[in-house]
Amino acid sequence: MQSDHLISFEHVTKTFITWDGETHAVENVSFSVNEGEFVTLLGPSGCGKSTLLSILAGLIKPTNGEVHIRNEKVTGTSKHIGYMLQQDYLLGWRTIKENIFLGLEIQGLETEQNQKKALKLLAEMGLLSYKDHYPSQLSGGMRQRVALVRTLATNPDILLLDEPFSALDYQTKLKLEDLVIDTLRRKKKTAVLVTHDISEAIAMSDRIIILSPNPGRIKTVIEIPDVIRTPLPFASREVPEFQSYFQMVWKELNYS
Amino acid sequence: MKPLEDWLTRGKISEEHGKYLKKERLYSFLVGVSQLVILILFIGFWEIASTYKWIDPLLFSSPSRIWETFITMLLAGELHQHIIATVWETIVGFLLGTILGTVIAIVIWWSKFLSRVLDPYLVVLNGMPKVALGPLFIVAFGGGFMATIAMAIAISIVITTIVVYGSFKEVDPNYIKLVQTFGAKKQQIFSKIVLPVSFPTIISTLKVNVGLAWVGVIVGEFLVSKLGLGYLIIYGFQVFNLTLVFVSLFIIAVCATIMYHLVQYVEKLLLKNRN
Ligand SMILES: Nc1ncnc2c1ncn2[C@@H]1O[C@H](COP(=O)(O)OP(=O)(O)OP(=O)(O)O)[C@@H](O)[C@H]1O
Ligand SMILES: [Mg+2]
Numbered sequence: 001m002q003s004d005h006l007i008s009f010e011h012v013t014k015t016f017i018t019w020d021g022e023t024h025a026v027e028n029v030s031f032s033v034n035e036g037e038f039v040t041l042l043g044p045s046g047c048g049k050s051t052l053l054s055i056l057a058g059l060i061k062p063t064n065g066e067v068h069i070r071n072e073k074v075t076g077t078s079k080h081i082g083y084m085l086q087q088d089y090l091l092g093w094r095t096i097k098e099n100i101f102l103g104l105e106i107q108g109l110e111t112e113q114n115q116k117k118a119l120k121l122l123a124e125m126g127l128l129s130y131k132d133h134y135p136s137q138l139s140g141g142m143r144q145r146v147a148l149v150r151t152l153a154t155n156p157d158i159l160l161l162d163e164p165f166s167a168l169d170y171q172t173k174l175k176l177e178d179l180v181i182d183t184l185r186r187k188k189k190t191a192v193l194v195t196h197d198i199s200e201a202i203a204m205s206d207r208i209i210i211l212s213p214n215p216g217r218i219k220t221v222i223e224i225p226d227v228i229r230t231p232l233p234f235a236s237r238e239v240p241e242f243q244s245y246f247q248m249v250w251k252e253l254n255y256s
Numbered sequence: 257m258k259p260l261e262d263w264l265t266r267g268k269i270s271e272e273h274g275k276y277l278k279k280e281r282l283y284s285f286l287v288g289v290s291q292l293v294i295l296i297l298f299i300g301f302w303e304i305a306s307t308y309k310w311i312d313p314l315l316f317s318s319p320s321r322i323w324e325t326f327i328t329m330l331l332a333g334e335l336h337q338h339i340i341a342t343v344w345e346t347i348v349g350f351l352l353g354t355i356l357g358t359v360i361a362i363v364i365w366w367s368k369f370l371s372r373v374l375d376p377y378l379v380v381l382n383g384m385p386k387v388a389l390g391p392l393f394i395v396a397f398g399g400g401f402m403a404t405i406a407m408a409i410a411i412s413i414v415i416t417t418i419v420v421y422g423s424f425k426e427v428d429p430n431y432i433k434l435v436q437t438f439g440a441k442k443q444q445i446f447s448k449i450v451l452p453v454s455f456p457t458i459i460s461t462l463k464v465n466v467g468l469a470w471v472g473v474i475v476g477e478f479l480v481s482k483l484g485l486g487y488l489i490i491y492g493f494q495v496f497n498l499t500l501v502f503v504s505l506f507i508i509a510v511c512a513t514i515m516y517h518l519v520q521y522v523e524k525l526l527l528k529n530r531n
Contacts, residue, residue, distance in 0.1 A: 057437055076439075083437035089430055093452050093530055103438040106448065154438065 003071065005032035006190055007056065007158065012065035014051050024215035025051040028065070031209055031218060033190060038181070038229075040193045040205040042249070048216025049194040053160045056192065057083050069158070079107060082156035084164045088147040090135035096122070096146055097131040103154040118153035125149055125179070141172035148180065152187070159184065159191040165200065177204055177233040198253070202245050203233035210252050220252050317499040326503045335507070342473055342484040343511055345401065349408025350469035354462055356409065357416025364417075365424040365450065366442070382418055386410040386472070390479045404476030404484070411472035412465040423457035424450050456530060459523050466519050470512050485511075 009031050016023040026048035033039045041049045054060045056067055058077040067074040069081075082103075090099050100118045104110045122128050125145040127138075135143055144164060151159065161180075165173040181204055184191055195201055201208050206229050212219040228236050228245065236242060264281050268274030299319045305311045306318035313321075329335050364371040389410055390403075397403040431449045440448065477486025485504045492500030 059433065059436055077436060079439065081437070083434075085430055085434060087430070089428075089434050091431075091449075091452070093455070102435070102448065106435055106438040106440045106444050 003032065003068075004034075005068075006035045006037075006070060007192070008032040008068045009052070009056075010066050010068070012052070012055060012062045012067060014048065014055060014060070015063045026211075026216035029211075029216065029218055030065075031221070033192060036188055036190055038184065038191045038193065038204060038206045040195060040201040040208045041211060042195060042198070042201045042208050042253070043211030043216065043219075044196060044213050044253070047211040047213035049211065050162055051216070053083070053162055053192065053194055057081050057160055079154065080156055081158050081160060082151040082154060083160045084147060084151050084162065086163045087167050088135070088140075088143040090143055090146060090150075092135055095132050095134055096127065096138070099135065099146060100150045100153050102150055107154055109154065114153070117155075118149065121149045121152055122146070124183070139172075140168050141176060144168060144172075144176060145179070148183070152183070157190060159189050161191060161193040163195055164193075166195070166197070173200075174234050180204075181232055198246060198249050199237060199242075200233070202228060202242060202249060203236040205229070208249065210249065222249060222252070314496075315498055317502050321499050322502045322506060325499050326506065329503065338483060338485050338488050338504075339507060339511065341401075341481075342477065342486065342508075343515075345404050345408060345473045345476070345484065346466070346469045346511075346515065349405050349472055350412060350462070350465040352405070353409045353412030353469060354416055354458070354465050357413040357461070358420050358458055360413070360417045361420035361424060362446070364421055365446070371421070378414060378418060381414045386414075387475045390475065393476070394480050399480035400482075403480045404473055407476035407479075408469040408472030412461075412468040415468070416461045416465060419461055420454060420458055423454040427453045456527055459526055463516070463519050463523060466515055467512075470508070474508070 009029050012029045013027050014025045016025055029048075029052065031039075041052060043049055051060070055062050056069075056074065058074050058081070069078065090096075091102065094102070097119070100122060101110065101115060104114050104118065119128065119131065122131060125148065127142060127145060127149075130138060130142070130146075135146070138146065144167075147164075164180075165176055168176065177200065183189075193201070193204060202224060205224055207224065208222045210219045210222065211217065222245070224245065225241065227241055228239050231239065261278075264278040265274035266277070268277055302316075303319050306313045306316060306321075326335075364374055387407070390407060393403040393406040393410070397406055427450050431453065432445055435445055435448050473484070474486040474489070477484040478490050481487040485508050488504040489501050492498065492504065
């Protein structure tokens, strides 16, 4: 099946089987993401958001259905993909510099040129002077920025963001949202974000896919209009239309 | 009083900080003095009790006689070989115990199947008092160096395996997920995450194993050896020279303390940049 989409989920179902029985995490999920798009998966806890990201990253196999990236079936991890977790998970025994080289090391891409690029990214995040510090010497927001650099250092086209701001305080989170969007737009990256924060979803995305739980299914898809998605997330929240979208998403999430 | 005051408050950055430093330093001084007083009282009381025959000097000797014997033997060159033998066996025993225990832990981390298979054996071996295996070691390795080392290893290897494997298993799966998203293979998961995360645990088993190795070596020497501080204890006991027993105990206490502090120092060096 040829398509122009960068990512496509085709009838993806995942059932976890353990001693205790089965969990139907997601059922028959189909959607696609275009090059350069920012798509958010929004839904209550346990509706299979992280499962979908893990399938896309090739970390777990779907029970049924297929995921394609550039018309190629996902069968394992891929260098196209960068994954950002809920917490920074910086390695405490490595300096910041050594932390951002982690992905390059694992992929055997530790060339001087790539290292320079990574350090340049660190500079863009305003953290170059911390390159020889240890993670424990940095604040939560700084650490998550380092995690972003680590993810971008291997130069993936697609970024998967699994609630990357949820461990941060509100102000830091707002600043980081702007930084992430700005960075991704400049570098023309495609992103899939997972969150249960409604305003974050509206402020950051081009499109929101709302999931309902037990088992996780797509409930609705909401396109965000240009007036909201063009400005950076912080400014988006000031746009008059923002409130009505908030109401709309809220209703979708809370009424069946 | 001024120089003393200055010395007690050295490094102060304010009056309050100076007061704090002074208080803490006086406190440490008091602790040190108390420790010294206890030691002096103990030795003094022992000496007096022995002199006035409150305790049987033939059985419990006295500090002065112990010291005398120690110096005499040391100058006569009768102690070196014993000290060297025991210290050497202990070092080899605790290093091998730690290394082998860690290697086994790595192997069973690698193979989930093997870890399930070996689990009950580890439990039984761990519960087993290893010194009870002494006669087997003598049969297997003959009396001497090898049997003593085997004892020292036996006593530390199983617990090392259990502790280190435990820390491998407890590594936060999110760190593993992190490197997997970069496409890490099992060997990379181990070298980039699992081993460095568990490194402090491995180092901490060193400290425990020094103590265990001393037990293994002394018991081993009780059983088989013609050499070493453990042998000296048994020998002194057999010829009813209890002073010799105390001399050995004294040397063991000093050596074990020195070794413990060395290991602690090495641990500090190795874990310098950790939090
Ligand atoms: N490895 C696993 N084994 C068994 N069940 C699992 C596994 N991973 C996830 N599940 C189950 O699948 C369901 C979906 O989990 P998932 O983590 O994808 O939800 P989520 O939407 O990301 O939730 P949250 O917002 O809390 O992160 C849950 O019921 C969870 O218990
Ligand atoms: Mg999740």
